[in-house]
Amino acid sequence: MSNSASDRAPVPQTIWAARGRHTGPTPEDVVRRTLRERRASGDLDDFSEPPVPEGSTDRVFEARWRAGGTVTVRARLTLVPVPERPGQERPEHEWTLVAEAERLWEEAWPSPATLFWPESGPVAEDGEWDHHPTVPGLRFRQVNALPLDDKEMRRRLRDAAREAWCVNLVVHEAMTPDERGRLPLARLLPPGLRHRVIEHRATPQQFRAVNWALKDLGVEVPRGGAVLLPPDPAPAGYDRQAYAVRSVFLDGSEPAELLTALREFTALSRPRPKGLGEALAGLRDNWTLMTPQEELERERRRVERYREALEAMTKSRDLYREAAEQAHEALAAYRDTPLPVLPQQRPQARNQSPFQQLTRTFERLRLPTRGQRPETPGTVPRTIPESDPDPEREPEGSDRV
Structure with a gap:
């Protein structure tokens, strides 16, 4: 859909x-x-x-x-x-x-x-x-006998119900009809309904099989009666059991109860089919x-x-012209306004980048040159006597071997 x-x-x-x-x-x-x-x-x-x-x-x-x-x-x-x-x-x-x-x-x-x-x-x-437009073998204006195979019957009814342009009618024969009963019911319908109805016919022996095939659609056909398959898509609040006809006499007489159900069914306000x-x-x-x-x-x-x-285009043109004139006036007023005097810039040192400031900080904290030891608070610096010419010589009396 x-x-x-x-x-x-x-x-x-x-x-x-x-x-x-x-x-x-x-x-x-x-x-x-x-x-x-x-x-x-x-x-x-x-x-x-x-x-x-x-x-x-x-x-x-x-x-x-x-x-x-x-x-x-x-x-x-x-x-x-x-x-x-x-x-x-x-x-x-x-x-x-x-x-x-x-x-x-x-x-x-x-x-x-x-x-x-x-x-x-x-x-x-x-x-x-x-x-029928999509299901091979189905015809308007004729009786369409249901297949003898149960699965094939189920598939046909399911596929036919999906085609919401037409009305699908399933009729069960209570007994084997005579020559008049074998004629299609479509010939007894009003002209406005005659070519919109597909008639499926089940034999007396297919009563259980046809209701098994209709189980997926949520409807049942009464014995010797008929049922209208639900439309696809179904309208809101649609009652699937409301369009079952208890008795359909296949003797050539007008099926009054079936006609009433068909009129009500086709008058439903349902969504448009695909x-x-x-x-x-x-x-x-x-x-x-x-x-x-x-x-x-x-x-x-x-x-x-x-x-x-043309009126809409003229109105749009006038609005565009008015907006353009306002934009030109605003631009002219902006050009005539003197620029404000900017405050004097601060010294360049104040405008250094954070990276430059960090570099200067490290320069101030740079370690002493090689060979010098930093003085530790609370210690006395060592002094070398001037009479000792070799400061690296071991003192006398040391224990070094």
Whole structure:
């Protein structure tokens, strides 16, 4: 997770956002064809393909429409090539779609995904756009059977829960469903939720295994029920046990209790998932598909920003000029002031360095010259008689042999 302030901000309720992966070689052709069809049918007001930096392999598409006939919605889809991985048969692209409405998003509005991508089954050579962005094998709009291996099941659910752009729903079958029960529940969801939900399905025999796999996430699925995996990052005070549905009837009827849980879950004020802040900034700051009125308003805002910048520069220039004039006045006053007369310096002897003073002290304490003994207080100095010509001669009667 990013730690920037934009990523920690809550997701606005005017935003519809989703991520996915396209498995075909030329997804930009699929998007262009779909946008032309939607504009021709009146579902879109207009669309455009803004230029990208030179050398970039990304592709960007913008579209605008009126949800409910009156609410303007602006949307931006970005295609980014995915590095090839072992076993990959065809080139793949990750897509990010962010749409913003003029007021709170309504789940009954058309799904932005079906305005950029074909809603029906895609042509084989065109690829498929409804794959999970990071976990291979998972699909939107389909039932995703959980792996038979317990460890693989645990790994898949953990990896899927980390992708907070979509809602992960785990359903346990109380008994083997019939043909209608094997259809995905996503088809029964409102359009605003249909392409944001990944449905994981556990067989009746996998009840203990699936709850063992969900232990790390702190949730459990009731027998014959469903549970919504906690978002990442989770909002403050999030109750992990509050979004478990006791019973989900897989008979083709509308799952009312599950719909209620999904509405409450998607309405949570939770931090933005990784990458949403950047995608939302691209939609708002780099938008190019404008009406003449919007272009006029944009130019007015630009002129206002220039006026404010020019006013700030003029004010800064005046402050600088005033400060420079004050500095010149202070310098002139300093030059006109006579210098004070310094007191007469003391004799040079008084200004000797400590080293010189120490040297003079040692000179005064210098020892007598060689051959002289210093007189000790209280002793009588020895005298040599003048009649003795050899002061070193031994006196008579000495004991020396």
